[in-house]
Amino acid sequence: MSDFAIVSDAVTKRYNGFEALKGVSLRIPRGVVFGLLGPNGAGKTTLLSIFTTLKRANSGSVIVEGFDVQKEKYSVRKLQGVVFQDSSHDGELTAFENLFFHAKLYGMPSDKSRKKILDVLELVGLSDRKDDFVNTFSGGMRRRMEIARALVHEPKILYLDEPTTGLDPQTRNHLWEYLKNLRGTTTIVLTTHYMDEAEKLCDIIAVIDHGSIIAQGNSDDLKRIVGGEVILVRSSDNIIPVLKRSKFKCSVDKHNGIFEIRVDNAEKSIAKILRVLERAGVKISGVDVHRTTLEDVFLHLTGKSLREESPVDFETKSYTNLGRVN
Amino acid sequence: MRHFNGVIVVFERQMVRYWRHKLRWLVALVTPLFFLLFLSVGLKHIQLPGIEENYLVFSAPGIILMTVLFHSMFTGVELIFERQFGFLKETLIAPIPRWEAILGKVLGGAVIGLIQGILMTFVAILAGMPIISFLGVIKAFFFLFLTGMASTAIGVAFAVKIHDTQGFVLIVNLVLFPLFFLSGALFPFTTAPWWLKFLVQLNPITYGVEGTRAALTGIQQIGFVNCALVLFFFTVVVVWFSAKMFETVEE
Numbered sequence: 001m002s003d004f005a006i007v008s009d010a011v012t013k014r015y016n017g018f019e020a021l022k023g024v025s026l027r028i029p030r031g032v033v034f035g036l037l038g039p040n041g042a043g044k045t046t047l048l049s050i051f052t053t054l055k056r057a058n059s060g061s062v063i064v065e066g067f068d069v070q071k072e073k074y075s076v077r078k079l080q081g082v083v084f085q086d087s088s089h090d091g092e093l094t095a096f097e098n099l100f101f102h103a104k105l106y107g108m109p110s111d112k113s114r115k116k117i118l119d120v121l122e123l124v125g126l127s128d129r130k131d132d133f134v135n136t137f138s139g140g141m142r143r144r145m146e147i148a149r150a151l152v153h154e155p156k157i158l159y160l161d162e163p164t165t166g167l168d169p170q171t172r173n174h175l176w177e178y179l180k181n182l183r184g185t186t187t188i189v190l191t192t193h194y195m196d197e198a199e200k201l202c203d204i205i206a207v208i209d210h211g212s213i214i215a216q217g218n219s220d221d222l223k224r225i226v227g228g229e230v231i232l233v234r235s236s237d238n239i240i241p242v243l244k245r246s247k248f249k250c251s252v253d254k255h256n257g258i259f260e261i262r263v264d265n266a267e268k269s270i271a272k273i274l275r276v277l278e279r280a281g282v283k284i285s286g287v288d289v290h291r292t293t294l295e296d297v298f299l300h301l302t303g304k305s306l307r308e309e310s311p312v313d314f315e316t317k318s319y320t321n322l323g324r325v326n
Numbered sequence: 327m328r329h330f331n332g333v334i335v336v337f338e339r340q341m342v343r344y345w346r347h348k349l350r351w352l353v354a355l356v357t358p359l360f361f362l363l364f365l366s367v368g369l370k371h372i373q374l375p376g377i378e379e380n381y382l383v384f385s386a387p388g389i390i391l392m393t394v395l396f397h398s399m400f401t402g403v404e405l406i407f408e409r410q411f412g413f414l415k416e417t418l419i420a421p422i423p424r425w426e427a428i429l430g431k432v433l434g435g436a437v438i439g440l441i442q443g444i445l446m447t448f449v450a451i452l453a454g455m456p457i458i459s460f461l462g463v464i465k466a467f468f469f470l471f472l473t474g475m476a477s478t479a480i481g482v483a484f485a486v487k488i489h490d491t492q493g494f495v496l497i498v499n500l501v502l503f504p505l506f507f508l509s510g511a512l513f514p515f516t517t518a519p520w521w522l523k524f525l526v527q528l529n530p531i532t533y534g535v536e537g538t539r540a541a542l543t544g545i546q547q548i549g550f551v552n553c554a555l556v557l558f559f560f561t562v563v564v565v566w567f568s569a570k571m572f573e574t575v576e577e
Binding site: 052053054055074075077078082084086087088089090091092093097101102104105106107 | 331332334335338339342343346347408411412413414415416417418419420421422423576
């Protein structure tokens with residue numbers, strides 16, 4: 001067997017003439033957390049639907065753990081756990097019952113599933129609510145219950161479609177912790193448009209837009225696409241010749257009285273640059289750093305125009321203030 | 327039994343839910359009770375042409391069957407709720423064939439219909455409907471169960487296409503009333519005008535009513551075996567059809 005949990009080749013999907021996927025080829029290594037990033041309508045959910053056998057591709061192939069998603073549908077379904085974007089539980093059953101019927105559907109014997117259900121409910125912190133009706137749960141608890149449900153039958157691959165959308169920061173952080181604990185044993189494929197989520201969780205990120213994968217790699221790889229980070233220096237003196245003389249590897253521009261020094265890694269070079277400037281007697285009235293974030297990458301790759309649904313969530317601060325140096 | 331795993335799980339879940347909401351389907355007995363207590367008992371002493379027994383004895387079996395027919399068909403609405411609340415996706419993505427899920431649902435709807443039919447049978451006996459034999463009662467329950475399966479399957483097939491509950495209730499009522507009134511439940515069709523006679527004989531539910539009536543009271547207008555065969559084949563066809571319909575469901 002190959003080292004890949006999922007191998008897709010030139011997958012296409014059309015809806016009434018609209019091309020939702022235009023030949024997506026991906027190789028997802030076993031045991032990683034794989035993030036699928038893209039604006040609304042980019043094709044994330046469609047791709048997931050094809051991987052999880054809910055929809056059929058028009059052409060191309062997808063092999064999941066050695067099984068063809070079209071020809072060996074039930075084998076694929078048995079080894080995957082899916083957490084949908086919208087809820088998919090029965091609120092009139094208890095958490096335990098939701099998981100119990102799920103385990104049965106996946107062919108688990110009762111004695112084995114009872115123990116496993118208690119384990120996964122413990123994992124998501126719902127042990128004490130196991131016999132309560134899911135209707136009485138908060139949104140976060142329901143999501144956690146669904147994640148637990150997706151894990152009951154010990155899937156090899158866990159799919160999460162925007163798992164933390166609409167959840168408060170506490171719940172999101174909790175969920176990330178649970179997911180991190182699964183890393184290595186379970187291959188996790190998640191879609192998100194929260195950049196911090198992708199950055200914190202994902203080993204590999206693929207950016208998808210207009211039905212095609214437009215970039216792929218870990219978050220450092222992706223940041224390199226944008227090309228360098230910027231140190232902003234406010235000064236009445238001209239620092240350009242000073243930096244040129246120092247032979248420091250960087251490029252400098254001046255915009256509105258602020259010098260923009262472009263470097264590969266701002267964190268590593270800022271101390272050095274400030275030392276050079278101070279030694280030359282330059283008066284600095286302020287310093288700021290703009291580190292490349294995944295959001296920069298995302299906007300760089302997918303453009304800044306608004307999409308038909310809601311725009312990308314802008315919530316990570318792109319400017320980090322390092323304080324003032326005088 | 328691996329192949330019926332899905333049927334069993336879906337059926338079991340239905341049963342847990344029904345048991346939890348006993349009140350819902352017990353309240354559903356009120357309407358047929360009105361028919362039985364006010365219509366059948368009220369018209370008890372009317373003599374029907376060609377029928378020796380009184381009107382209560384004649385009409386009660388049809389009303390018992392109506393209870394099953396109506397309630398089972400409305401269980402199809404669960405599919406609409408499952409779609410709205412997202413639970414349907416859990417079924418669609420499970421490693422079981424779709425027909426297993428449908429068979430589980432149909433059996434669930436039939437069992438809950440049968441339980442209501444059994445309760446109504448007791449009420450009818452208390453109201454004065456004599457039964458011919460214990461075996462007859464068992465045979466009648468067989469007809470009620472088949473009717474329940476067919477009716478649930480029809481409800482499910484509608485629920486596949488109709489995505490809102492109001493629309494579902496509207497359409498299902500539009501189907502149920504002709505099925506019921508043209509089933510010969512309330513009048514002997516043999517003495518009806520030719521066109522009515524024709525329609526009644528065309529209606530598969532007629533064979534359920536006739537079978538139930540023959541089994542419980544011995545009144546026969548159509549041969550018992552014919553009733554059993556027609557209802558059985560009708561049930562097989564609609565269950566097959568609703569399973570086919572369910573195959574077409576996308577998320």
